[in-house]
Amino acid sequence: xxxxxxxxxxxxxxxxxxxxxxxxxxxxxxxxxxxxxxxxxxxxxxxxxxxxxxxxxxxxxxxxxxxxxxxxxxxxxxxxxxxxxxxxxxxxxxxxxxxxxxxxxxxxxxxxxxxxxxxxxxxxxxxxxxxxxxxxxxxxxxxxxxxxxxxxxxxxxxxxxxxxxxxxxxxxxxxxxxxxxxxxxxxxxxxxxxxxxxxxxxxxxxxxxxxxxxxxxxxxxxxxxxxxxxxxxxxxxxxxxxxxxxxxxxxxxxxxxxxxxxxxxxxxxxxxxxxxxxxxxxxxxxxxxxxxxxxxxxxxxxxxxxxxxxxxxxxxxxxxxxxxxxxxxxxxxxxx
Numbered sequence: 085x086x087x088x089x090x091x092x093x094x095x096x097x098x099x100x101x102x103x104x105x106x107x108x109x110x111x112x113x114x115x116x117x118x119x120x121x122x123x124x125x126x127x128x129x130x131x132x133x134x135x136x137x138x139x140x141x142x143x144x145x146x147x148x149x150x151x152x153x154x155x156x157x158x159x160x161x162x163x164x165x166x167x168x169x170x171x172x173x174x175x176x177x178x179x180x181x182x183x184x185x186x187x188x189x190x191x192x193x194x195x196x197x198x199x200x201x202x203x204x205x206x207x208x209x210x211x212x213x214x215x216x217x218x219x220x221x222x223x224x225x226x227x228x229x230x231x232x233x234x235x236x237x238x239x240x241x242x243x244x245x246x247x248x249x250x251x252x253x254x255x256x257x258x259x260x261x262x263x264x265x266x267x268x269x270x271x272x273x274x275x276x277x278x279x280x281x282x283x284x285x286x287x288x289x290x291x292x293x294x295x296x297x298x299x300x301x302x303x304x305x306x307x308x309x310x311x312x313x314x315x316x317x318x319x320x321x322x323x324x325x326x327x328x329x330x331x332x333x334x335x336x337x338x339x340x341x342x343x344x345x346x347x348x349x350x351x352x353x354x355x356x357x358x359x360x361x362x363x364x365x366x367x368x369x370x371x372x373x374x375x376x377x378x379x380x381x382x383x384x385x386x387x388x389x390x391x392x393x394x395x396x397x398x399x400x401x402x403x404x405x406x407x408x409x410x411x412x413x414x415x416x417x418x419x420x
Contacts, residue, residue, distance in 0.1 A: 086133030086222055088121055090250050097126045103221060104167045104246050105283040117278070118219040119182035120165035131183045132163035133223045136190050136197075138178060138214045141204055143395040147241050148333045148370055150380060151417045152260045152297050153208050154390055155397035158239060159201045162214025163223070164189065168243050169278045170266070172305060172343040179215040180341065194226040198234055209237030209259070218246050221254070228257035244287035245279050251290055260297035260418070262333075263288055267302075267309035268318035276308060285321075292326040297418055299331040301370070304348050304356060306337070316359050323363040329383075329416045331366040350374075384413035 090103040097112045101121055108116035110123040120132045142160045144153050166179035173179055183189065201210050210231050212224045217240050228238040237259040244263040265288070267273065270281040291298050300322065304310060322330055334356055336348045353369050357377055360367040369377040373394075380390035380402075387410040389402040401409040406417050 085129040088128040088130045091128040099128045118165045118167040132220045138162040158211045160211040163220045165219040166216040173341040176341040211239040213241035244284040301333040303335045319360045319363045335370040382408040385411040
C-alpha cells in the first residue's frame with residue numbers, strides 16, 4: 085500500500101479524506117466511499133497504487149477524444165474503485181469493486197509502466213481510464229510526471245468529481261481530459277450517482293480556464309436525463325462557460341449494472357445532436373453506427389475535415405497545421 089495524499093487526521097483515529105467532495109470520515113480499518121482508500125493506524129492509504137486491473141492499447145477515439153491526436157493509439161490503464169456509484173455504470177466490474185474483489189489485477193510501478201508505454205510503437209502516451217482515475221491519484225500523478233519527462237502525453241478520462249486543490253495540482257501534468265457530464269440536474273446526480281452536480285461543473289471550469297484540452301461525454305438515458313429543456317440548458321452552459329469549441333460526445337445508454345431500462349432510441353440521440361449543434365461547433369454521436377454524426381465539420385464552411393467509421397479515422401480535409409483545406413479556418417485539433 086501507498087500512503088494517500090489529501091487527508092487530515094481527526095479524533096479517535098479517524099481520518100478525513102479531502103480528495104473528492106464526499107470528504108469521507110474514515111474509521112480505523114474502514115474504506116472511503118471509493119472502496120480503495122483505507123484507514124490503517126490513523127493514516128490513509130491507497131490500496132490501488134500500482135495495482136492495475138486493466139491495461140490495453142486503445143484508439144484515442146475510444147476515450148472518447150476526437151480532437152486530440154486523431155487516429156493515434158494510447159496505452160490505457162485503470163484500477164479498481166470509483167467515488168461515484170452510478171446505477172447505470174458501464175464498467176462496474178472495475179469501478180464498483182475494491183482490490184480484494186478484483187482477482188485479475190497485476191502489480192507494477194511507474195517506471196515499469198513507462199517502459200511498457202515507450203516500447204509500444206506509435207503510442208502517444210498514457211490514458212488513465214476505465215474506472216475513476218482520481219481514486220488512484222498518487223499512482224496517476226507519479227506515472228504522469230515520468231510520462232512527461234519521457235515526452236509522452238497524459239490523458240484523464242474522469243467523472244470530474246474532485247476537489248479543486250488536487251485537480252489544480254495535477255493540471256500541469258495532464259495534456260487532455262474527457263469529463264463525463266452525466267446530466268444537468270443535481271437531483272439526477274444525487275439519486276443516480278450518489279454525488280452532486282456543482283463540483284463537476286467547477287472541475288470543468290478549472291480545466292477550461294487552465295487551457296487544457298477538454299472534451300465532454302454525456303450518456304443519454306431514457307426517462308432519467310432525456311429532458312430536451314434540461315439538455316438545452318446544459319449545452320448552453322457549456323458554450324457560455326467553457327466555449328463553443330469544446331467537443332461534446334453523446335453516447336447511447338445500454339442496460340448495465342443495476343439499471344435495466346431499454347437502450348436509448350437513436351431518434352432521441354439525433355434530436356439532442358440537433359439541439360447541441362445550435363450552440364456548439366463540434367458534436368458527436370458515440371457507440372452508434374452513424375458516420376455522418378461522427379465526422380468533424382469545419383465551423384466556417386461545413387466541409388467534412390475528419391471522417392470516422394468506428395475507429396477508422398481519416399484526416400482527409402484537415403491540413404497538417406490544423407486548418408480547413410477548403411477555407412483555411414483554424415480548427416482546435418491537437419495534431420502534434
